[in-house]
Amino acid sequence: MHAIRLHAFGPAENLRYEEVADPVPGPGQIRVAVEAAGVHLLDTALREGFQGPAPAPTALPTVPGREIAGVVEALGEGTPAGWLGRRVVAHLGFAPGGYAERAVTDADRAHEIPPNLDPAQAVAMIGTGRTALGILQFAELGPASVAVVPAAAGGIGTLLVQYARNAGATVVGLAGGPEKVARVAANGADLAVDYTDTAWPARVRAHLDGRAADVVFDGVGGDVARAAVALLGPTGTHLVFGWSAEGVRDGEGYFVEGVSRSVLGPVMIEKAGGLRALELRALAEAAAGRLVPAVQTFPLAEAAAAHRALETRGTTGKVVLVP
Numbered sequence: 001m002h003a004i005r006l007h008a009f010g011p012a013e014n015l016r017y018e019e020v021a022d023p024v025p026g027p028g029q030i031r032v033a034v035e036a037a038g039v040h041l042l043d044t045a046l047r048e049g050f051q052g053p054a055p056a057p058t059a060l061p062t063v064p065g066r067e068i069a070g071v072v073e074a075l076g077e078g079t080p081a082g083w084l085g086r087r088v089v090a091h092l093g094f095a096p097g098g099y100a101e102r103a104v105t106d107a108d109r110a111h112e113i114p115p116n117l118d119p120a121q122a123v124a125m126i127g128t129g130r131t132a133l134g135i136l137q138f139a140e141l142g143p144a145s146v147a148v149v150p151a152a153a154g155g156i157g158t159l160l161v162q163y164a165r166n167a168g169a170t171v172v173g174l175a176g177g178p179e180k181v182a183r184v185a186a187n188g189a190d191l192a193v194d195y196t197d198t199a200w201p202a203r204v205r206a207h208l209d210g211r212a213a214d215v216v217f218d219g220v221g222g223d224v225a226r227a228a229v230a231l232l233g234p235t236g237t238h239l240v241f242g243w244s245a246e247g248v249r250d251g252e253g254y255f256v257e258g259v260s261r262s263v264l265g266p267v268m269i270e271k272a273g274g275l276r277a278l279e280l281r282a283l284a285e286a287a288a289g290r291l292v293p294a295v296q297t298f299p300l301a302e303a304a305a306a307h308r309a310l311e312t313r314g315t316t317g318k319v320v321l322v323p
Contacts, residue, residue, distance in 0.1 A: 002323070003100035004303040007061045009049035012307040015064070015099075017300070023097065023104045025076035030083050030107050032090070036119035037098040037300070038067030038127050039319040041242075044307050058096075064303075065098025065321070067091050067127045068105070069119035079107050087113040089122035091130075091279065099303055101323045111279060114287035121286060124155060124293035124318035129282030130275065132159040132291075134268035135241050138261065139215045143168035146213045148204070148228050150220040152189060153180035155318035156241070158294040160217050161187050166290060172204055172213070174224065176313060183294070183316055201227045215239060229256055239263050297322050 003020050025031045043064055051057055069089040075081065088110040097103045113122045135156070141147060147164040151157045152173030164171045165188040173189035175181045176196050184192035191207045193200045212233030218225045221243025229238050238260040255262075272278045285291040294317025298306040302321075309315045 001101040002300065003063045004065070004300065004321075005061045005063055006047060009047065009060075012044070012047070012304040012311070015047065015304045015307065017303070020063075020100075022102050023100075025074055025079070025104045027077045028079055028107055029076035029104050030072045030079060030088070030110060031074035031076075031102055031104045032068055032070040032088060032110075033073045034068050034098070034101055034103050034323055035070040036068070036123045036297075037065045037100070037103075037321040037323075038123040039065070039099075039298075039303070039306050039310065039321060040067070040127065041310055044311050047307065063097045063100050063103075065096055065100070065103075066093065067123050068098045068103050069113060069122045069126070070103075072110075073102070075107075076104075083107055083110070087119070089113050089119070089126045089283070091126050091275070099300065099321055101300070111283060114283060117283070117286055120295045120297060120318075120320045120322070121293050122283065123320055124295055125282040125286045125291075126279055128155040128318050129159060129286060129291065129293060130278035131241070131264075131268075132156045132163070133282050133285070134272055134278050135160070135217060135239060135263050136163055137268065137271050138239055138263050139217070139237065141167035141169045141215070145169035145215065146172070146208060146211055148172045148174070148213045148216045148231055149189070150174045150195065150216070150218055150224050150228055152184040152187070152192070153294075153316045154219070155294065156219055157184075157217070158187055158317055159291050161189050162291050165189070169214075170208070170211070172207070174200065174228070180316055187294075195224050195227075201231065204231060212236060217241070219243075229259065232259060237261065293318055295320050299323075 090110040153175040171189045173184035174195040181192045213231040216228045219242035300321045300323040
């Protein structure tokens with residue numbers, strides 16, 4: 001089979017498209033013929049040597065990628081026969097191996113893909129979708145709410161805009177450049193603005209006509225976050241789940257005492273009753289059509305291009321590799 005392998009930490013060019021042996025499923029595992037593999041901004045930092053929350057350092061060479069969807073084609077010892085031939089999606093956790101034509105994972109990590117979802121949509125929901133719903137646990141949205149979504153054209157931002165719109169909230173979506181702004185408007189934001197225009201906060205204030213924001217969903221950090229937090233009312237909440245403007249490794253976001261709250265990690269998982277509960281809910285929301293993930297695909301062989309596009313904010317929606 002073909003896979004993307006990383007032999008040395010460093011730039012995107014270190015990702016190589018190579019022929020390797022098929023992985024063999026162990027006890028309780030399944031092997032999936034991969035039809036879609038998710039790419040995350042964290043993958044770009046891991047590629048450069050950032051170890052993140054992993055329990056052990058990454059051993060090289062490695063096949064990156066932790067989100068896959070496809071068809072089960074082989075079973076490990078003790079795995080129930082009913083898995084064979086099923087369309088599944090799985091988050092691999094800390095075990096990489098997703099950027100490949102075949103991947104293995106524990107059967108209890110897999111979910112059957114709803115019939116009306118394609119593999120790329122399923123991959124978007126198993127990681128990005130579960131994160132979006134985890135974040136939304138900390139926001140009470142209704143018709144009286146005003147929600148500000150920086151990076152509203154991204155994978156998580158797209159879903160946050162849809163959820164807030166469905167709740168009846170007034171939604172302000174921020175994005176960089178006219179093409180992304182147009183996508184945010186088409187996704188249902190009441191106001192879509194270009195955060196590269198320094199006058200954008202004034203446009204938002206004029207649109208709100210004296211109303212303050214109730215919640216800022218912040219996966220960006222930096223100057224955009226600072227300006228967005230200034231739009232909050234006295235009881236507003238700044239929910240922080242990333243800081244892409246400042247780098248995955250070095251960013252600390254923008255925190256205001258009594259206003260800002262970090263919602264990633266254990267606090268999100270505990271509130272949801274576990275990651276699997278969030279995954280099930282994310283897939284159900286997509287199957288019902290209430291949340292529709294935006295997806296941008298790259299051929300598996302062009303994983304390096306996908307990483308470069310993510311690092312330069314040249315993508316919209318969830319980035320997915322297709323073998």
